[in-house]
Amino acid sequence: MKNKKILIVGGSGYIGTVMSKKLLSEGQEVVNLDNHLFDNFFSIQELKKNKNYKFIEGNLLNEEDLIKSSLGVTDVIILAGIVGDPLSKKYPEIALEINEKGIKKCLEFFNNRKIDKIVFASTCSNYGLIKDTELADENFILNPLSIYAKTKVNIEQYLLNNNNKFDFSPVILRFATAFGLSDRMRFDLTVNQFTHELLLGNELTVYDPDTWRPYFHTEDFAKVVYKILNLENEKINKQVFNVGTNENNYTKRNLVDLIKQYIPKAKIKIQKDGFDKRNYKVDFNKINSLISFKAKSVSAGIEEIITEYKNGKFKDYENNSEKYGNYKITYEKK
Numbered sequence: 001m002k003n004k005k006i007l008i009v010g011g012s013g014y015i016g017t018v019m020s021k022k023l024l025s026e027g028q029e030v031v032n033l034d035n036h037l038f039d040n041f042f043s044i045q046e047l048k049k050n051k052n053y054k055f056i057e058g059n060l061l062n063e064e065d066l067i068k069s070s071l072g073v074t075d076v077i078i079l080a081g082i083v084g085d086p087l088s089k090k091y092p093e094i095a096l097e098i099n100e101k102g103i104k105k106c107l108e109f110f111n112n113r114k115i116d117k118i119v120f121a122s123t124c125s126n127y128g129l130i131k132d133t134e135l136a137d138e139n140f141i142l143n144p145l146s147i148y149a150k151t152k153v154n155i156e157q158y159l160l161n162n163n164n165k166f167d168f169s170p171v172i173l174r175f176a177t178a179f180g181l182s183d184r185m186r187f188d189l190t191v192n193q194f195t196h197e198l199l200l201g202n203e204l205t206v207y208d209p210d211t212w213r214p215y216f217h218t219e220d221f222a223k224v225v226y227k228i229l230n231l232e233n234e235k236i237n238k239q240v241f242n243v244g245t246n247e248n249n250y251t252k253r254n255l256v257d258l259i260k261q262y263i264p265k266a267k268i269k270i271q272k273d274g275f276d277k278r279n280y281k282v283d284f285n286k287i288n289s290l291i292s293f294k295a296k297s298v299s300a301g302i303e304e305i306i307t308e309y310k311n312g313k314f315k316d317y318e319n320n321s322e323k324y325g326n327y328k329i330t331y332e333k334k
Contacts, residue, residue, distance in 0.1 A: 004116075004229065005029040007073040009060055009106060010080030012036055015121075015175075015221050017043050017183045019077065022222035024050050033069040034080070035059045037329040043184035060102045066109045075229055076110055076168075077119045078103060081151075084188070085125065085276065087326050088148035094329070099151035104158060107166070115168040117233065119225055122156055122174045124214055124242060125149040127280040132212065137283040138174070138240045145278060160238065169233040175221065176214035176244030176282065180301045181308060187317070188325030190252070191215055191298055195259055195305045196314070203267040207274025209253040214282040216244040217296035227291040241287045245295040249281045258299060262306055 006023055008016050011032030020030050029052045032044065036057070047053045058065025060080055081099040082088050088095035103120070110118060127136040128143030144150040159170045179191035187196045190213065197204045224243055228236055250258075253270075260266045308314065314324070322328055 003027060003029070004074040005031065005072050006075045006077060006229065007031045007033060007069055008077045008079060009033050009069075010078070012040055012044050012055075012184065013038075013079060013083070014182045014184050014186045014189075015178055015218055016079050017047065018180075018218040019079075019222040019225060020044075020047050020053065022219070022226055024052055026226060028052070030054070031056065031069050031073060033058050033060065033065060037082075038326060039330055040184050040323075042323075043182075046183065060106050061097070063105075063109065066106065070110065070113060073115065075117045075119070076106075076115055077121070077225060078106060079121050082148065082329070084326055085146040085148050085278075086188075087329075088146060088151070091329060092147050095147050095151060099148070100154055103155050107159065107170075110168060111166050117169045117171060117229060117236070119228060120155060120159060120170060120172050122152045122172050122240075123149060124174045124176050124244065124280060124282050125278065126153050126156075126174060127282065128278055130280050132279070132281070135281050135283045136242075138242055138286055156240065160240075163238045169237040171228060171236040171238075172240040173225070173228070173243045174240065176216040176242070176248065176284075178218055178221065179215050179298065180217040180219060180296065181304050182218050185314065186325050187314075188327065191255060191301055192305060194252075194255055195302050196309070196317075198259055198263045198266040199306065199309050201267075203269055204256065205269045205271050206252050206256055207271045208277065208279075209256075209270050209272075210251050211277070211279040212249055212251050212281045213278070214242075214244040214280075214284070215248045215250060215298055215301075217301055220245075220293065220295045223293050224287065224291065227293065231291070235290065241290070242282050242284050243287055244282060244284045245288065246282075246284050248295065248298055250298060255298065259302055262302055
């Protein structure tokens with residue numbers, strides 16, 4: 001890929017920091033526009049030492065911040081948002097303002113500004129609740145059950161319905177549930193949470209254990225997005241791709257059985273009736289036929305977390321647990 005200057009909107013987060021490292025390692029310039037809703041400035045300290053990395057503290061709802069962050073930019077990755085069902089339910093007004101109003105403002109702003117590609121991070125959560133016997137490909141009927149998923153679907157439709165007016169090439173990536181290491185580590189995501197809770201010696205309550213979800217490593221998201229940016233526009237323009245791998249479709253019961261291989265004394269309590277009824281297995285053949293990559297297994301992610309835990313990586317968790325997840329936001333409208 002020729003040298004590019006890539007803006008990541010929301011680049012200080014769990015996936016954004018890993019993606020920044022990948023792009024920088026490939027010789028690209030990275031600009032990060034983020035207002036650190038989760039007080040996560042710590043996550044970019046190493047990145048700021050790289051001469052090809054620029055951080056702009058700002059808000060995607062503020063046009064002045066968009067102007068500052070867009071100077072010389074060739075491509076845009078939109079990761080920003082109130083991410084996840086629990087958080088969007090906790091902060092519904094802010095979720096609507098950022099995930100829908102803010103993203104639409106971004107898309108409108110970057111039109112006619114000589115941007116090559118805009119990558120929009122959507123979610124497989126858009127499929128909501130489907131039968132165990134079904135596998136959701138990109139044409140499967142969407143059934144968003146949360147504010148989070150509904151805002152993602154609305155932006156997808158906005159992009160696809162208005163595709164003729166945009167001069168950039170938009171691509172929609174429906175991300176599987178992330179797992180793995182990051183400088184902005186999160187223990188409120190299923191694989192990470194289950195592994196960490198059991199490492200702490202806590203009893204883990206698993207609700208609706210036989211519901212399906214797909215999982216994908218943070219580093220693999222970064223690899224896929226890098227490869228997408230490297231493709232000819234004709235191959236990805238105005239298209240939707242599920243991002244993950246078929247091998248990493250798991251039930252929660254599958255996950256805890258896997259973790260117990262590493263933590264035999266794990267204490268598990270199975271509870272049938274939980275509040276989150278989502279259930280979806282996803283077909284990733286489209287993205288896997290477009291680009292080649294070898295995805296990390298869930299087992300590899302579990303092993304990484306165990307190793308880092310034993311090395312004292314997360315030793316401040318007991319006194320600073322909110323650092324390790326999207327639990328509480330600090331938000332100021334600029």
